[in-house]
Amino acid sequence: MIRRLSAIAGAVFADAVRRRIVLAVLFFAGVLVFAIPLLPSYGIGVIGAVYREFGLALVFAASLVLTLSLAANRVPGEVERRTVYNVVAKPVSRWEYLVGTWLGIVTVMALVMGAFVIVLQGFGLLRYGQPMWQLWEGGLAIWCEMGVLAAFSVAVSSAAAPLFGVVAALTVEFVGHSRDSVLGQGGGGVLRALYPSLDTFSIVNPVAHASGVGPVYLGSMLVTFIGWAGLLLLLGSLSFGRRDL
């Protein structure tokens, strides 16, 4: 099973890193990192916090574009081009195909975000003399959130058109960060526990203010990520398993 998953993930990774959109987003995000110090609100005293906050916002925006473009198009593209036949007619389960695809996408995202954080950290060190290790926590949080969104997009687009997958994922992203607006601050009772919240991954403030979130919180974030991604991929696999190709 591991071999089949890694083979599919490897194929997705090799295909994704050659896509122009990945290179384009990486290039423009890299250029923008160097433009952050030109922002007008930049001032002495909060210089590091503003840099980190804008840096993470940039990473988030670039990752969102990449995640949706890769995750929402992959399965429909393979079905439309019929390259999927050569895979799922082999002794490969539909769920293995879906999970392998997701693994390939999150691996690409890990690479891209690792590169972003290295550029951010390197530039921050050179320009401000601060190592800014908290950026890695912020990068991990965004990667986890993108992993959940990728799982959702893969699951939805395995049964629907790519555009629908993108719109649905953006809706989930919006709803996932609106729990307090929908249920009220601290309210909602049982509904609050069941609400599909992505707020766990919102750690911009502690990262920007250099306090970080600590290993326990990072652990809980990973558990949330695995739980959501697993549930969404399970639902996607059930749906994809019933689909005629």
Next chain:
Amino acid sequence: MTDRSIPAAIRVSGARKVYTVFPNTKRTAVEDVSISVPEGAIHGLLGPNGAGKTTTLKMLLGLVRPTAGTFEVLGADARTRAGRVPLGFLPEQPYFPQQLTAAQALRLYARLSGLPEREIAPRIDELLERVGLGGQNRTKLSAFSRGMLQRLGIAQAIIGRPRVVVLDEPASGLDPVGQRDVRNIMLSLKGEGVTVLLSSHQLSEVEAVCDRVSILNRGRVAAEDRIDALLQVAGRTSVRVAGLPNGLPEAVRALTGDVAVSSGAIVFSVADIDVRRVVDAVDDAGGAILSITPKRESLEDYFTRMLEATAQGVGS
């Protein structure tokens, strides 16, 4: 129906597929198809466009969910992952990730097929050579012609050393040399004991390699038998004679209706019971008998006749 007492490599029983088309229209692609292919045989699946051939194959491979029916490969449910372990498949007009090289693509499919890692590299070299793509290991698939992709498709279908291979239009897009190569590959697979289920529009290809054929029409099996049995014209014998400059003797002409001249020889058919009289008459006229064989029509003629008969049956 298929006979379950006979060991079969492929057994499809009562296959049926009804698609629901939005909003609530039903379209039957396969009505009732049963096929049994013995181990080591090459079985042809024929039929006009829309007969249900590809849908039947897709149900067998688990690509399409059947409305009804059972699908077995070597006794196991072919629609499960484990059931597909001994199975190789060439889809019609296979597509591949264009950014990969031939070797990279085959490596991926070898790993998915479960081929041990140490066997993959030599197997890729062997297969590329076998399908006529020797030396193309590092060529990107974006530079491959249609025919080369078809050959690569055959290689990916058999890379895992399957015991059963399903080929959907394997000669599609190939030139005559490529078509001959594909025929030779199928025959060599048969020689290795591999069972082949071949769906094809190329009747000459089917006639050349298949032991038996199933002819599908309108989602049903319209005929199934050995090719010889299907094409043999009951009660008629084909006679080929030479050395008759004045044509057939009157006694022979009276017994035959279809006479053709080919390469200096006269070919005609007579009723089986008249063969003795024909031989004597040709002999008396100084002619030479070149061959006497059971009369056989071409698969193309049989196929056309059968489809016309079905159409008339439906129309009446």
